[in-house]
Amino acid sequence: MIPLLMLAIILTGVMAVLVYRVAVYALPAIVAVAVTRFAYATGAGIVGAGIVGLLGGVTVFGLMAFLFARLRSPVLRLAVAIVFALPAAVAGYSLLHGIIRDAVPSEVGRQIFCIAGGIFVGCSALARLADPSMFREHR
Numbered sequence: 001m002i003p004l005l006m007l008a009i010i011l012t013g014v015m016a017v018l019v020y021r022v023a024v025y026a027l028p029a030i031v032a033v034a035v036t037r038f039a040y041a042t043g044a045g046i047v048g049a050g051i052v053g054l055l056g057g058v059t060v061f062g063l064m065a066f067l068f069a070r071l072r073s074p075v076l077r078l079a080v081a082i083v084f085a086l087p088a089a090v091a092g093y094s095l096l097h098g099i100i101r102d103a104v105p106s107e108v109g110r111q112i113f114c115i116a117g118g119i120f121v122g123c124s125a126l127a128r129l130a131d132p133s134m135f136r137e138h139r
Helices: 002-021 023-041 045-070 074-100 107-129
Strands: none
Touching (some): 002 107, 023 045
């Protein structure tokens, strides 16, 4: 039991680092998938739906990055950062749940790990988004 718990803790950290690195792209990816599915369902075809989904994801990322860069109010910037970080927290919860589903036999223990992992990933993504150099080019 102890090795499985240690594995769950280690995997929580690994998933947090993974989602932390791609937190900026979680919201645009979710929007791109939703737009792609909608376009495909309305008869756009595979290629057309892919193009529409790509444009939707790029548009959302550009809009959110523009808002984050232009807003001067800390409350509004925090709201934009939270909108960016919420999908990352949900992704952290889901990834951790998929990994430890069979490792932790107790449903309560599994939920505690998953919620803690989601909160940790969401907070770390929010901290990364609070860094003003995130949207600048790194040389």
